[in-house]
Amino acid sequence: MGRKSIYIDFFSQEDLIKAGCFNLKMAVSVTKKALVDNQQGKVLFPDKIVQIFDKETQSRINCLPATLLNEKICGMKWVSVFPQNPVKFGKQNLTAVILLSEIETGFPIAVMDGTLCSNMRVGAVGAVAAEYLAKEDSETIGFIGAGEQARMHLLAMKSVRPALKICKVASKFEAEEEKFIYDMSKVIPDMEFKKCSTNLADAIIDSDIIVTATSAQAPLLKAEWIKEGVFYSHIGGWEDEYAVAKKASKIVCDEWNAVKHRTQTLSRMYRDKELSDTDIYADLHELVMNKKPGRENDKEFIYFNAVGLSYIDISIAYEMYKTVSGKSYGVKLQMQDDMIFNKDDLLKHIKI
Ligand SMILES: NC(=O)c1ccc[n+]([C@@H]2O[C@H](COP(=O)([O-])OP(=O)(O)OC[C@H]3O[C@@H](n4cnc5c(N)ncnc54)[C@H](O)[C@@H]3O)[C@@H](O)[C@H]2O)c1
Incomplete structure (x- = not known):
């Protein structure tokens, strides 16, 4: 033997x-x-x-x-x-x-x-959502948060929305925004980067795709900054005021049943009875399997939250x-x- x-x-x-x-x-x-x-x-x-x-x-x-x-x-x-x-x-x-x-x-x-x-998965899930939910001709992407998830999300979004040409970034510290721009401009040299000097509204106003990827537990993103037709990928925990989800034409999750008992904004809203099961339009697989349409016009503001599967x-x-x-x-x-x-x-x- x-x-x-x-x-x-x-x-x-x-x-x-x-x-x-x-x-x-x-x-x-x-x-x-x-x-x-x-x-x-x-x-x-x-x-x-x-x-x-x-x-x-x-x-x-x-x-x-x-x-x-x-x-x-x-x-x-x-x-x-x-x-x-x-x-x-x-x-x-x-x-x-x-x-x-x-x-x-x-x-x-x-x-x-x-x-x-793990970081590529976060980006890839956001990118699959963007493929179905972001405007085809999205040109500007705005970030609140300039850390690891934000970087990976930028690459993932660019891979499914190649028309993206402007990236605005706002974070807690200017030095972080600068480092984000330094690192990412080497990877995507044809993208125009704008440092928002910690002014969060600047990153969001006029962006076609918006991403919050912060370690904060606070309502940083305000509904009034968001224009028509935007696709929003929410990555962190509590990052946006409740009015953001209330403004959305569609809310899509990677899996609502997984999201609803966690600590993200949508989960908090569910716990506070500000959001119910019927407010969720779809889980991501329903779009991928053509069970439901994704974006249906250029006016919809679509909110996407993945908790990770x-x-x-x-x-x-x-x-x-x-x-x-x-x-x-x-x-x-x-x-x-x-x-x-x-x-x-x-x-x-x-x-x-
Ligand atoms: N949804 C998912 O599947 C998933 C997966 C992994 C990580 N995450 C979450 O994503 C978030 C970001 O993770 P990371 O690895 O990029 O972290 P990171 O530490 O690399 O980056 C966090 C960023 O948030 C910024 N930030 C913190 N407080 C802020 C404030 N008040 N205003 C503006 N910006 C602020 C920081 O300055 C930094 O740029 C975390 O909450 C993490 O738990 C989610």
């Missing part, structure tokens, strides 16, 4: 990027397929496990499992959100790790960076795994050389 070894591949964020996984078109198409697969019963999607360490800042670590039945892959995203990190430690807010197992033997196959995948993260992560594995990237780690009681030197080390 041969040894019963188990190996796991480890892929860093740099491995994934060098292998070509930082591909938003891939993430958008995987997101659409995942939404359909879930509706067709090809996904196991248990509840996430949430551990919140600070109610005020919402510092938390979540465990999000999902299984892709056709692909025979079970995965988990382990994700930390520590909103104080940028100001307190000069470090990122969100950090994630992905674990993938195959479900023939149940053995783990890979541990990989999940921050890239882990089977999409696992779908993107598995696509990344297929891209990166079998090449010269990563490290193969031996988790087990042989089964516990088959080891030759066990007697030297065992204590009873």
Whole structure:
């Protein structure tokens, strides 16, 4: 009988990027397929496990499992959100790790960076929504928040709305706006960037697509700043006054049932009885599966809120795994050389 070894591949964020996984078109198409697969019963999607360490800042670590039945892959995203990190430690807010197992033997196959995948998923879900809900000729995008999600959202939106040519950004600190513009103008050199010097209204007024991606828990976005025909992607927690959703012609969620018991503005409105189930126009899969029309005219102001569906993260992560594995990237780690009681030197080390 041969040894019963188990190996796991480890892929860093740099491995994934060098292998070509930082591909938003891939993430958008995987997101659409995942939404359909879930509706067709090809996904196991248990509840996430949430551990919140600070109610005020919402510092938390979540465990999000999902299984892709056709692909025979079970995965988990382990994700930390520590909103104080940028100001307190000069470090990122969100950090994630992905674990993938195959479900023939149940053995783990890979541990990989999940921050890239998680941020790409947020962007890709927003981009799928924009494909159905943003005006085709949207030219100006305005951001409140200039952090990691805002950056990824800009790339994702540009991939589905290539006519975008002006990007306005407002944040809590001017230096952050400057860094956002410095970083993003290298990636999208033909875009005109405008720093709003912490004036949030400036980023929103006259924009065709608006995005709030902040770590604030406050009603920053005002309804009166929003013009007709706008598509709004809400990413953070409580970021807009209730009048924003009340003004919307349509409210669409990645999945309303997942959104309604959380801490976003829509969830707060639901809890405060300012919004009910019938106010929600659709879940994203209904647009992708042509069950409901998306934007129907240039006047609609459409509000989109995604809370995150882990089977999409696992779908993107598995696509990344297929891209990166079998090449010269990563490290193969031996988790087990042989089964516990088959080891030759066990007697030297065992204590009873
Ligand atoms: N919906 C989802 O699926 C999803 C997924 C991941 C993260 N998030 C959320 O997205 C948000 C942003 O995450 P991130 O990784 O980009 O964080 P980040 O720390 O990188 O960026 C946060 C940004 O918010 C800005 N901000 C904070 N308070 C502000 C205020 N009062 N006025 C204006 N700007 C303010 C900061 O200056 C910063 O630019 C977080 O709330 C996070 O929990 C949502």
